[in-house]
Amino acid sequence: MSIAAPLDRSLVEQIVREIVLAQVGGPPGKPNLVVSVSARHVHLTDQDVETLFGAAHKLTIAKDLYQDGYYAAEETVMVVGPRRRMLPTVRILGPTRPESQVELAFTDGISLGIDLPVRPSGNIEGTPGCVLVGPKGVVELKKGVIRAERHVHMAPADAEHYGVKDKDHVHLRVTSSCSTVFEDLLVRVGKKIKLEVHLDTDEGNACDIDHAASVELLRP
Amino acid sequence: MSIAAPLDRSLVEQIVREIVLAQVGGPPGKPNLVVSVSARHVHLTDQDVETLFGAAHKLTIAKDLYQDGYYAAEETVMVVGPRRRMLPTVRILGPTRPESQVELAFTDGISLGIDLPVRPSGNIEGTPGCVLVGPKGVVELKKGVIRAERHVHMAPADAEHYGVKDKDHVHLRVTSSCSTVFEDLLVRVGKKIKLEVHLDTDEGNACDIDHAASVELLRP
Numbered sequence: 001m002s003i004a005a006p007l008d009r010s011l012v013e014q015i016v017r018e019i020v021l022a023q024v025g026g027p028p029g030k031p032n033l034v035v036s037v038s039a040r041h042v043h044l045t046d047q048d049v050e051t052l053f054g055a056a057h058k059l060t061i062a063k064d065l066y067q068d069g070y071y072a073a074e075e076t077v078m079v080v081g082p083r084r085r086m087l088p089t090v091r092i093l094g095p096t097r098p099e100s101q102v103e104l105a106f107t108d109g110i111s112l113g114i115d116l117p118v119r120p121s122g123n124i125e126g127t128p129g130c131v132l133v134g135p136k137g138v139v140e141l142k143k144g145v146i147r148a149e150r151h152v153h154m155a156p157a158d159a160e161h162y163g164v165k166d167k168d169h170v171h172l173r174v175t176s177s178c179s180t181v182f183e184d185l186l187v188r189v190g191k192k193i194k195l196e197v198h199l200d201t202d203e204g205n206a207c208d209i210d211h212a213a214s215v216e217l218l219r220p
Numbered sequence: 221m222s223i224a225a226p227l228d229r230s231l232v233e234q235i236v237r238e239i240v241l242a243q244v245g246g247p248p249g250k251p252n253l254v255v256s257v258s259a260r261h262v263h264l265t266d267q268d269v270e271t272l273f274g275a276a277h278k279l280t281i282a283k284d285l286y287q288d289g290y291y292a293a294e295e296t297v298m299v300v301g302p303r304r305r306m307l308p309t310v311r312i313l314g315p316t317r318p319e320s321q322v323e324l325a326f327t328d329g330i331s332l333g334i335d336l337p338v339r340p341s342g343n344i345e346g347t348p349g350c351v352l353v354g355p356k357g358v359v360e361l362k363k364g365v366i367r368a369e370r371h372v373h374m375a376p377a378d379a380e381h382y383g384v385k386d387k388d389h390v391h392l393r394v395t396s397s398c399s400t401v402f403e404d405l406l407v408r409v410g411k412k413i414k415l416e417v418h419l420d421t422d423e424g425n426a427c428d429i430d431h432a433a434s435v436e437l438l439r440p
Contacts, residue, residue: 106425107327118397118428150398177338178370180426181401205326206400206426208338 031158035172035197035215036066037204038148040108041091042077042132043101049092052077052134059094066196067153069095078133079104081112086133097122101144102130105202109147116147120186151186152197152217159189162217171218172197180207183220251378255392255417255435256286257424258368260328261313262297262352263321269312272297272354279314286416287373289315298353299324301332306353317342321364322350325422329367336367340406371406372417372437379409382437391438392417400427403440 049057053075060074076089079102087108101124109116117127129141152170159165166189172182182203197217199209270277273295280294296309299322307328321344329336337347349361372390379385386409392402402423417437419429 105327106428107325107421110425178423179403181403182426183399183401201327202422202425203398205330205422206402208326 031154031161031195033195033197033215033217034066035174035199035209035212037199037201037209038103039091039201040079040087040102040104041072041093042079042103043093043097043099045098045100046096048100048132048139049075049096051137051139052132054136057136059092059096061094065093067194068192071095075134079112080131080133081114082128082130083113085112087112099124099144100132100139100141101146102132102141103146103148103200105200106147107202114145116145118149119146120149120151120188121146148198148200149186150182150184150197150199150203151188152195153188153190153193154195155191155193156189158195159187163219165189169220171220172199173216173218174207174209174212175214175216176208176212178206178208181218182207185217251374251381251415253415253417253435253437254286255394255419255429255432257419257421257429258323259311259421260299260307260322260324261292261311262299262323263313263317263319265318265320266316268320268352268359269295269316271357271359272352274356277356279312279316281314285313287414288412291315295354299332300351300353301334302348302350303333305332307332319344319364320352320359320361321366322352322361323366323368323420325420326367327422334365336365338369339366340369340371340408341366368418368420369406370402370404370417370419370423371408372415373408373410373413374415375411375413376409378415379407383439385409389440391440392419393436393438394427394429394432395434395436396428396432398426398428401438402427405437 061071062074063072065071071094073092073094075092078086078088079090080086104116106116114128124144127143128145129143130145132139164170164187168187169184170187172185174180269279281291282294283292285291291314293312293314295312298306298308299310300306324336326336334348344364347363348365349363350365352359384390384407386407388407389404390407392405394400
């Protein structure tokens with residue numbers, strides 16, 4: 001069990017918050033469990049990147065994320081809600097995707113005035129929209145503003161270890177000064193994926209993940 | 221089981237957030253369980269009220285809280301953190317107390333730049349301070365900025381029902397689209413107290429308490 005040093009607070013607000021708790025040194029064959037906290041962020045299509053940042057613009061990598069090939073970009077956008085309330089600098093995560101999507105915590109949704117639906121990433125039919133403002137243009141999203149359903153990424157070998165399959169659900173127990181069991185994390189199995197739980201900032205703050213002593217996945 | 225209508229979002233941000241889930245109609249003798257979510261707020265001494273709002277000033281009741289005699293005041297203060305970041309309008313809760321105290325969620329602490337200790341209300345030795353700014357003056361608190369430890373108020377008869385005593389701990393299970401078990405709620409027993417769990421906004425948002433289907437206290 002080792003805990004990475006928390007990010008400097010100012011950095012936390014600059015870039016996607018990624019607190020990592022790694023459970024290491026268990027019995028042979030036990031997968032290392034990493035819990036990451038994602039602050040509010042945006043995924044964009046290639047087209048929306050060009051509209052917001054200029055023709056032929058490509059995202060610039062600011063920081064690699066734990067999963068290979070994924071990154072926090074240098075670029076940020078302003079997210080504007082229905083009553084012209086806004087979040088001025090919301091980080092973009094790369095790479096680009098087939099559909100643009102905004103992932104917020106409920107705390108963010110309350111400040112924007114958007115009643116967020118809880119959805120698995122990519123499942124955005126019927127969700128609220130918003131306006132994105134970049135340095136070179138504006139995009140009106142008709143849908144795609146969600147609170148991401150808590151989930152855990154894992155490789156087929158991890159799924160076998162835990163006795164679960166893709167789209168099953170597991171619980172996460174966090175032991176801290178504010179110990180909490182998050183129930184029903186969606187299991188997403190993929191090849192070349194590292195074992196990693198994604199919580200949002202409300203969840204990470206509720207259980208004080210920054211100072212957690214241990215994390216554990218439990219079958220319901 | 222009945223759920224009060226969520227407060228209008230704009231009202232939520234104006235006044236202390238108090239989402240109430242009442243568990244009613246259970247077996248005879250089962251206490252009604254109410255879960256309230258407290259947004260960031262300040263408790264003040266009489267002296268600090270006068271310094272911030274003027275000589276002989278008394279707090280004005282804006283909204284009665286669930287416990288008899290407690291209220292959200294009309295008055296708000298600005299809370300300023302160590303790096304001159306601030307929260308412009310933080311609600312004051314009455315009545316006044318022997319020591320001033322600021323209760324924030326971790327999300328608030330991050331935005332202010334204060335690393336919050338988790339403390340039972342009133343236990344503020346060695347905690348961080350802050351500056352409070354009112355219309356008539358400024359107070360520098362040397363201590364008193366905390367995240368309140370999750371807790372449940374109850375009367376002696378409730379304690380007997382649950383088989384617990386003052387300062388014991390119980391778990392709270394919230395069933396919703398984001399079901400969560402909050403462990404180790406501090407039990408505070410008092411005469412003339414109504415059964416009520418207090419969560420902060422991070423905890424309330426993490427479990428989507430606004431749309432919860434049921435709430436339940438569990439003995440560890």
